[in-house]
Amino acid sequence: MTIATIPDSDAPPVEARLAAIAPRLRRQLQRLYGAAALEPLWDRSAAILRRAASARAADLVALDSARVADPDWFVHPEMLGYSTYVDRFGGTVAGVEAHVDHLESLGVRYLHLLALLKARAGDSDGGFAVADYLAVEPRLGTMADVERLAARLRAGRISLCVDLALNHTADDHRWAQAARAGDPFYRDFYMVVSAGEAAARDAELPQVFPTTAPGNFTHVPEMGGHVRTTFYPFQWDLNWRNPNVFLAMLETMLALANHGFEAFRLDSTAFLWKQDGTDCRNLPPSHYIVRALRAALDIAAPATLLKAEAIVPTAFVPPYFGADEGDGFEPECHLVYNNSLMVAGWVALAEQSAQLPHAIVAASGGLPRGANWLSYARCHDDIGWGAVLGDLAAIDAAPTERLVAAARFLHGAGDSWARGVPFQSDGAALHGTNGTLASLAGLEAAHDDAAREAALRRIALVNALSIASGGLATLYMGDEAGLLNDRSYLADPDRAHEGRWLHRPAMDWDAPATPDARRIAGDIAALRAARIASGGAGAPRAVATAHPALLAIGCGTDTVFLNFSAAAVSLDAAGHDRLTGATIAALPAWGMAWIEGEAA
Known part of the structure; x- marks a missing residue:
């Protein structure tokens, strides 16, 4: 056996981590590739880890040490994320750097640049068909530009995240x-x-x-x-049954970490392992692959986070954080999208009922240490209704019909204020919904002051759901400025077939100065400040209420109340609201309150 022994105190930290974490990595490799292949595969893996660690810049080595000392750094209450496409936000990587002050003004601590790496020529699934993992899309800049941006972000305590497509490459890779x-x-x-x-x-x-x-x-x-x-x-x-694929992706991941990326969004993790006779989703070997990559990062670049894009029912999500396998807990991803909570928020607005988000919040507790949800009100993708079918089936005998009704409401049916558009469907079948947060919440359809006020409250409500639920709450670009649906993509032959460009508008840098944008950004700032004051981070707590439209979430020392109703509702007891400084006994239509102290 070639496991390194614990080095003396003068040896590099990577050797101590290699000795301590090697059993965890070896366990996954043996599960995936068998005992006969383990030793040569381990030798090659250890060599890759040592090379990557030795090539790491001094400031990244210092960051590694700081985060090993504070492993829960990304679960702090101040954490706020931001997600965007480079060209939509700043045109180029250098353009993003020029607008870091905007991110700092929002309190952002984590920046996810979508589809940054070089994509295939022609249609590229919005940039997610990667032709070169170690190169930036040429029209956006260079890897040297990324390194400068990463350094500027680190100076502002902002961690840079990039997509790492593990399931597939482009056909021109x-x-x-x-x-x-x-x-x-x-x-x-x-x-x-x-x-x-x-x-x-x-x-x-x-x-x-x-x-x-x-x-x-x-x-x-x-x-x-x-x-x-x-x-x-x-x-x-990719054929992950081939150990050479694992080694190639391991080298790729560590090279990107050494360029300054501090987080990887692992694209389509549920699909990695293929096995005949199954649906090829959420199979155990997919988890072993990600656990192996996590162990490797913990050895060579421990400042780096893994985030799973596992758009699956809530019951299937916990394994992506890791699992207790008898010999101890095996960590997997630091972050996992709480996609079901996002969908549930829109169901709640459409139904004027807090039933589904209450169920999702209740199911979102019990996180292991060193793990956190990534929560969000909207993102670059559609609202995928099917993801919550399993959650809703547990509380309703007709979940599909209920979701179809919610989707149609968000598509503008009847007297709806929403302006969403069906995705991958003509509206007759249940699939997904496109639209910016503001358009879905009614700001696009608002033609008088009352309708505009209601829309702004609904925007604050879904942002509050994300922030109060304890995860790393992440804004999608433009939502902080109330940007509306952008139909200009229909005139672009390369994008017209992809309806999700509706909610991927280019950033309007005049928009943050508008009254609506200042209101939205102010609400976000107040919510973040209240969460910091409450010490709320990590798993949320669901609190029962007497009203079906009233959602209550325990966040740190406080209780947050969200009224998913067009009518006023009374609280069970009056309390001091951190958001307004007033004593609150009732909430207006689409209102919210951050009450000091836990609900009885």
């Missing part, structure tokens, strides 16, 4: 190009089956994009068969 050219080493990086097997597997597999990209396989003549493509035909699924 150099690995795919080599595979297409006949290189057997890289051909085994992908999965190729016959036409008959592809048809058989498709019969048992669900589809991610049934309208725009039906099926799970794509015929590629140069590959001699059908390549597995869970998402789009130009995104070739």
Whole structure:
């Protein structure tokens, strides 16, 4: 066995971490690739870890030490995130750097730059079909620009996050190009089956994009068969059964960490492992892969976070934080999206009922130490209604009908104030909804002062749900300024087929100065200040209330009340509101209060 022994006190910290964490990493490698492959695979992995650690810049080494000393740094109440596309926010990476002061004014501590890495030519799934993990999209800048941005962000105590697509590469990635050219080493990086097997597997597999990209396989003549493509035909699924894929992605991840990225959004983690006879989602080996990557980061770059994009029912989410496997707890991701809570907030607004968000908050407790939700009111993707079917089925005998009604309301049915648009559907089937936070909350449809006031309250309400629920609450670009749906994408041939560009407008840098934007940003600042004062961070607590539209969340020492109703509601008891400084006994329509002290 080649596990390093504990070094003396003069040895580099990486050697101590390697000795301490090696058993955890080795355990995952053996689970994935078997005992016979373990020793040579371990030797190659350890060499990669040592090389990456030795290449780490001094300021990143110092950050590693600080965060090892404070492993819960990302669960602090002051944490606030921000997510954006580079071109939508600042045009280029240098343009983002020029607007870091805007992020600092909001209190941002975490910045997720979406689709930053070099994408395939032509359609690229919004940049998520990656052609080169170690290069920036050329029109956005260079990796040197990213390093300068990362340093500027660190000076402002802001951690930089990048997407790391683990499930697939673009079909023009150099690995795919080599595979297409006949290189057997890289051909085994992908999965190729016959036409008959592809048809058989498709019969048992669900589809991610049934309208725009039906099926799970794509015929590629140069590959001699059908390549597995869970998402789009130009995104070739990686064959994680091949240990060389693990080693290649390990080197990639550590190289990116050394460029200054402090967090990775692990794209499509639920899909990594493929096994015939299953739906190929949330399988145990997918977790072993991510746990192995987490162990590797904990050794070579422990300042770095892993965030899972696991858009699955709440019951399937806890394993992405890690699991107790008998020999102790095995950590996985530091952060996991609380997608169900986001969807539940919009269901609550449509129904004027707090039932579903109460159930999700109740299910969101019990986090392990060193783990946190990433919460949000909206993001760059659609509102995927199916993600909460399992949650809603536990409290309603007709969950699909209920979600269809909520979706139609957000699509503007009847007297709705919402201006959402169906995604991957003509509206007759349940799939997703597109729209900016402001348009969905009614600001686009508001034509008088009363309607505008109601919309602004609803915007504050869903932001409060995100911030009060204890996670790393993350704003999507423009939502802090009340940006509305942007239909200009319909005139762009490269984007017209992708309805999610509706809620990905370019940042209007005049917008933050408008009265509506100042109101929204002020509400966010007040909510963040109240959370800091309450000490609320981490798992939320669901508190029962006497009114079906009233949601109560325990956050730190306080209780937050959210009224998902167009009518005023009374609180069970009056209390002092941190947001207004007043004593509150009732909430107006779409109102909220951050009451000092826990509810009885």
